[in-house]
Amino acid sequence: MSDTYLELVNGGLPATVAKKLGLPRPARLRRTDPSAVDRPLxxxxxxVLSDAGAAAEADTVAQDLLAWDLDVRRDPRLSDHERWGAVVVVLTGVTHPTDLATPTLELGSVLRGLAPGGRVVTLSRTAPAAVASPSGDAGTDVPAALAAARLGVDGLVRSVAKELRAGATANGLVLGDDVGVGAPSVRGGLRFLLSARSAFVDGQLLQVGTDGGSEPADWERPLAGAVAVVTGAARGIGAAVARVLARDGAHVLGVDVPAAGDALSAVMNEVAGVALQLDITAEDAAERILAVARTRYGHLDIVxxxxxxxxxxLLANMTADRFDDLLAVNIAAPLRMNETFAEPGVLGGDGAAPRIISLASTSGIAGNRGQTNYAAAKAGIIGMTRALAGPVGRSGGTVNAVxxxxxxxxxxxxxxPVPRQIARWGSSLQQGGKPVDVAEAIAFLASPQAGGINGQTLRVCGQMLVGQ
Known part of the structure; x- marks a missing residue:
């Protein structure tokens, strides 16, 4: 569905009127154009900026960016008619909140020179936490200043994101202490956040917990040869996911209920995939999916x-059948299927690492009026993701949510119309996202370069003003 208001305020007299009246003026976002050739990242x-203690790591990041044929600079001065496409701030060396002042103010001094659709990306370290002993006694002490400095980056990123305009975004990668800035998942995450693929990801901090993952042979087709199944693939977000995974090189098995058979076939024909009409609440759904994937392709890698x-x-009007039906599809079915998919050796083939990615929702994070059942199920997806990250991670795979x-x-x-427009304006980007925005995030988490990201929930919400 198109956003008529967005189109009106991006040109001509309506744009002038909106500006004079102080009305929201959302920008057209910089998204990936599959038809473009040699599009710039x-x-x-x-x-590239850094705190005083991270100069060497900032040099490493700059060298990695140069390898992508980017114009990389360390001097914040711009030539006439130039605008910054992105600012990367390396904050891995901060040990006290006062260490944040100089690089943050330097970032502030260049924000007016950020191009429409530009990016701000920080690299920082995970804030340490005390670990309680099994007996319940006080755990290992951690330096309070270090924890304050590192967690301070979170507030910094989210606040900067709220200040940016013209479709620009701010996000961060939070690295574990043993993760180098040149690790595959750091490079992969940085490339994703710099690119047009992250158009509707804003104000988010993504954890990179390990050095896991590997760089693809082709950054434009990182899923070449992988086999993916997408449930609910007949329309909407599911159809967009199928298209983006196929664009990135994956073979796609699309699943939907028989009533959506015609729409499912149309999408699968478009992406040269395989259609499977199946009710995912069936006890043997996972086994049937596996059988089709293995018969057609020999293996299954991505779910x-x-x-x-x-x-x-509203809860006061909720009936048992409405509550139970939703839980059966939205959380009970994925849980049951993962009893099969999460077993070692079931997913992955031809060198591909297992990937399980589930659709959560901001409703599961912040709640939503009239959605007690939906919010419970989507919060359950986040819990399932965290619980499965360990066992799947030990077998070389990852489990994440979007x-x-x-x-x-x-x-x-x-x-x-009125509540719909208000909902659009309830984000820092002042507009709704598109199904392709969700699909791009899923494709990234499915990629080999995301192997160090596990147990995470990545919000694709334009920094919606609810929850974190």
Missing amino acids: TPGPVL VHNAGILRDK APGFIETDMTAKIP
Whole structure:
């Protein structure tokens, strides 16, 4: 569904009127154009800044960016008519909150030179926490100043994101203490956040916990040869996921209920995939999916739990059948299927590492009026993701989730016009996302370069003003 207001305020008299009245003026976001050839990763040169203790790591980051044929600079001065395509701030050396002042103020001094659709990305370290002993006694002490400095980066990033305009975004990668800035997942995460693929990811801090992962032979087709199943693939977000995974080189098995058979076949024909009409609440759903994937391709590597339904009602009006039906599809089915998919050796083939990615929601993080059942299920997805990260990670795979905010779909098109527009404005980017935005995040988490990201929930919400 198109956002008529966004189109109106991006040109002509309506734009002038909106500016004079102080109305929101959302920008057209910089998204990936599959038809473009040799499209630039960023819309201008990239500036690399750092705190005083991270100069050497900033040099490493700059060298890595140069390998992508980017115009990388360490001097914040711009030539006439230039705009920064991105600013990368390396904050891995901070040990006290006062260490944040100089690099943050230097970032502030260049923000007016950020190009439309530009990016700000920070690299920082995980804040330490005390570890309690099994007996319940006080755990290992951690330096309070170090914890304060590192967690301070989170507030910094989220606040900068709220100040940016013209479709620019700010996000951060938070590295474990043993993770180098040149690790595959750091490079992969940085490339994703710099690119047009992260258009609707804003104000987010993504944890990179290990040095795991590997760089793809082709950054444009990182999933070449991988086999993926997408549930709920007939329309909306599921169809977009199928298209993006196929674009990135994957063979796609699309699953949906028989009632959506025609739409599913159309999408699978478009991506040269395989359609499987199946109710995912069936006891043998995982086994049937595996059988089709192995018969057709020999293996299955990526599982995307996208299928879901809505049964919204205020809790005072909620009925047992509405609550139970939603839980059966949105959380019980993925849990049951993962009893099979999460077993060692079931997923992965031809060198591909297992990937399980599930659709959560900002409703599961912050709650939403009239969605007690939906919010419970989507919060459950986040819990499932965290619980499975350990066992799947030990077998070389990852389990992650993506939490969309307001996305322009057939479902949100049914919301009355005024509440729909208010929902669009409830994010830092002042607009709704598109199904492709969610699909791009899923494709990144499915990629080999995301192997060090495990147990995480990545919000794709334009920094929706709810929850974290």
